[in-house]
Amino acid sequence: GAGVSQSPSNKVTEKGKDVELRCDPISGHTALYWYRQRLGQGLEFLIYFQGNSAPDKSGLPSDRFSAERTGESVSTLTIQRTQQEDSAVYLCASSPAGGSHQPQHFGDGTRLSIL
């Protein structure tokens, strides 16, 4: 497709379970970003990929969160031992490069609900 694709669109899981969220960036975009948006809140930066490397993972809230990117394309955000405070919309964005003048384009997000 032409845009950023995320899956699943919705995920409901029990506390303590692991979840994997997937992001397919726009083809050719080398920069990829993950954000979290809690209900009624702004976007929180989680991690940035340039190619398959993550120069900045400073926004990951705990060691339960990890992410990887392969083939300079698909990225997976994994949350282990989920907690209720992890409930949020997880948004992925991509841009042609990581430079300051590159607008980021967002996917539709994964709405994660922890019971």
Place this chain on the structure above:
Amino acid sequence: QKEVEQNSGPLSVPEGAIASLNCTYSDRGSQSFFWYRQYSGKSPELIMFIYSNGDKEDGRFTAQLNKASQYVSLLIRDSQPSDSATYLCAVNVMNTGFQKLVFGTGTRLLVSP
């Protein structure tokens, strides 16, 4: 602390009026400024971006940047009910040479018919 501040609103304007959305930021080194529109339950959609002081116009939208005063604004002319959404201001923070966006919490705009 690098921050981006917006009035949460709601900002209510009648159809056809000009809506003015404002954003201030704390990092004087910021170089790129973005406005995103977010409908309820949807992802942010890029509306405008601006890098230089002054005005930038695109259709009904005008972005205004004043780096000396550290504010950026978005004007929506001839507001339509379909413009009702939350508008997010995002400012880049240069960190290890890449763009790291800091988002405001957004201003909710309501355009009444």
